[in-house]
Each structure stands twice: as structure tokens, then as C-alpha cells.
Amino acid sequence: MNPVFSFIILTFNEEQHLPRLLNSITKLNAPVFILDSGSTDQTLKIASDFGAVLQQNAFENHPKQWDFALKNFEIKTPWIIGLDADQVVTPELFNQLANFREEDYQDINGIYFNRKNIFKGKWIKYGGYYPKYQLKMFRNGIGYSDLSENMDHRLLVSGKTIIWKKGHILEENLKENDISFWITKHNRYSDLVADEEIERMRNLRGQTVRPKLFGDPYQRTAYFKNLWWKLPLFIRPFIYFGIRMTFQLGFLDGRTGILFHFLQGFWFRLIVDMKISEKLDKNKNEQIK
Known part of the structure; x- marks a missing residue:
């Protein structure tokens, strides 16, 4: 068994994706820990057949699910790799992991991987989606x-981090090829984001990551989120979509890519703003009564 690193994977009805991910890492011979949130398909059987250590926890949001996993699995290796079930380790990244030596990273606490996002079989290369370091x-x-945050989830470390620019994790949720699934999923996510932003308006929620334009990948994200939260509702989705299409060259992703940028960069953001407005109006009316 690999003595250097273990994998943690989150699952919920991932029979389409889990075998694909497990097959991409099996020859690393690393311990695998799977936190499931109530799957009703073959996910648990697939995980059990693979020899993974299994736990279940009711899902509230991704950040809390990762927090539960890190606090409740008894992991003995000095390093952990956290993956989503719809991701795959590419051969080049596999080779970097296979050749990973603890003594070469004595002063490092975290490593960013480069992600390729696939939507309806299309690599989303533009619109700010590549490179994407996590x-x-x-x-x-x-x-x-x-x-x-309620929806966006990230794993953090104190101390020094590095970026592996070579090799990728491929992220492709095959269930999202059904547009009804995509809409239902993101409608649910929009409630989480709307509630979170209202809490930010009331100074009930802050940022863990220090915003910094020229910092690490997460610090840059925090910087642009700070700008986003200051923009007026209903205007900002138009600004964001316009930037993705023009300055970030989203139009070069072709018809499928433009559809993705429209759904993720405009439709979803507009729905969030509508729900924020509705929730604020509802709260005002309740206070008047």
C-alpha cells in the first residue's frame, strides 16, 4: 500500500463516474476513503468492491461535507488528495503522483493541480476556465x-504551496449532458449562493482567503469575488458574461462552449440575483407586518 498519500472522494449516486475515477488511480495502490451522502444506485457496491473505506454523512453543502471527511476518516499517510467523483486523473498527472517522493517536498504543504472542465464532451478552454488550478x-x-461559502468549495493549507502545471484532472459530469439535470442542480445551488450573499450583506459571513490580485490562485479568486459582491444586482451577470465572451475569448469554445458560458456565467448568476431580491423583499414585508 502506498505509504505517502491517500485519496478522499465524495459521492452521491456516482455509478456512472466512480469506476472511471477509481480505474485512473488504482495502480497508485493508495488507500481510498469515500464519503457518501446517501446514494441509492450502485455507488456503495462499487466502492466496497474496490476496497475503499466508506462512511456516510447527510449532505448540506460541499464545504461541510469535506470538513466532515477530513475530521472523521483515520488517515495515516502524510499526504491527502481530495477528488470529486466526476474527476479523472490523467496519465501525465498519474506519473507525477507515481514518482512523488516525500523528501522532495519537505517545505511544501499543498499542491495545486490543473483542471480541464468538460461539458457535453467539449473541453471548455476559454472564458476563464483554463488553466484552472485547484x-x-x-x-x-x-x-x-x-x-x-455555501457552494464553492476549496481545500486550504497554511504555509507554502506550489502549482503542478503539467498533468491534469479531467472533470466531466456525464449527468449534466441532460440539460434538465443541469438546471435542477444549479437551481438548488442558486439558493445556497443567494442565502450566502445575503449573509455577507449583513456582515454575518467573511472570507477565509485573503484577497490578493497577484497572489496564489485562491487569493486571486477571492479578490475578484470581492469585486463581484460590490456590483449591482441584475447588472453584474451581463458584465460577467460579456467579459467571458470577449476578453476571456469564450466565443472560441464554439457552440457548446458558448452554451456553457451562457448557462454558467449568465443564467445561473441572474437566477441568484433574482432569488436575492426575492428573499430581501420577503424579509422586508415580514418586518413591516
């Missing part, structure tokens, strides 16, 4: 889940 590998006991 902190996926971190020291056991140092990495933790950022609980400052």
Missing part, C-alpha cells in the same frame, strides 16, 4: 475545508 493535494493535519 489545491487538491495537501499535508495530513494541515489541510482544511473553507467553510466561508
Whole structure:
């Protein structure tokens, strides 16, 4: 068994995706820990057949699910790799992990992987979606889940981090090829984001990551989110979509890519703003009564 790193994977009805991910990492011979949130398909059987350590926890949001996983699995390896079930480790990234030596990273606490996002079989290369660095590998006991947001989830570390620009994790949710699934999923997410933003308006929620334009990937994200929260509702989706289409060259992703940018960069953001407005109006009316 690999003595250096273990995998944690979150699942919910992932029979389409889990075999694909497990097959991409099986030859690394690393311990696998799976936190499931109530699957009713073959996910648990697939995980059990693979020999993964299984736990279940009711899902509230991704940050809290990762927090539960990190606090409740007994992981012995010095490093942890956190993956989503719809991701796959590419051969080039596999080779980097296979050749990973603890002694080469003595002063490092976290490693960013480069992600490729696939939508309806199309690699979304533009619109700010590539390169996309996510902190996926971190020291056991140092990495933790950022609980400052309801939907966006990230794993954080204190101390020094590095970026692996070569090799990728491929992220492709095959269930999202059905547009009804995509809409239902993001309608649910829009409630989480709307509630979160209202809490921010009332100074009930802050940011864990220090915003910094020229900082690490997550600090840059925090910087632009700070700008986003200051923009007027209903105007900002038009600004964001326009930037993705023009300055970030989203139009080069072709018909499928433009559809993705419209759904993710405009439709979803507009629905969030509508729900924020509705919730604020409802709260005002309740206070008047």
C-alpha cells in the first residue's frame, strides 16, 4: 500500500463516474476513503468492491461535507488528495503522483493541480476556465475545508504551496449532458449562493482567503469575488458574461462552449440575483407586518 498519500472522494449516486475515477488511480495502490451522502444506485457496491473505506454523512453543502471527511476518516499517510467523483486523473498527472517522493517536498504543504472542465464532451478552454488550478493535494493535519461559502468549495493549507502545471484532472459530469439535470442542480445551488450573499450583506459571513490580485490562485479568486459582491444586482451577470465572451475569448469554445458560458456565467448568476431580491423583499414585508 502506498505509504505517502491517500485519496478522499465524495459521492452521491456516482455509478456512472466512480469506476472511471477509481480505474485512473488504482495502480497508485493508495488507500481510498469515500464519503457518501446517501446514494441509492450502485455507488456503495462499487466502492466496497474496490476496497475503499466508506462512511456516510447527510449532505448540506460541499464545504461541510469535506470538513466532515477530513475530521472523521483515520488517515495515516502524510499526504491527502481530495477528488470529486466526476474527476479523472490523467496519465501525465498519474506519473507525477507515481514518482512523488516525500523528501522532495519537505517545505511544501499543498499542491495545486490543473483542471480541464468538460461539458457535453467539449473541453471548455476559454472564458476563464483554463488553466484552472485547484489545491487538491495537501499535508495530513494541515489541510482544511473553507467553510466561508455555501457552494464553492476549496481545500486550504497554511504555509507554502506550489502549482503542478503539467498533468491534469479531467472533470466531466456525464449527468449534466441532460440539460434538465443541469438546471435542477444549479437551481438548488442558486439558493445556497443567494442565502450566502445575503449573509455577507449583513456582515454575518467573511472570507477565509485573503484577497490578493497577484497572489496564489485562491487569493486571486477571492479578490475578484470581492469585486463581484460590490456590483449591482441584475447588472453584474451581463458584465460577467460579456467579459467571458470577449476578453476571456469564450466565443472560441464554439457552440457548446458558448452554451456553457451562457448557462454558467449568465443564467445561473441572474437566477441568484433574482432569488436575492426575492428573499430581501420577503424579509422586508415580514418586518413591516
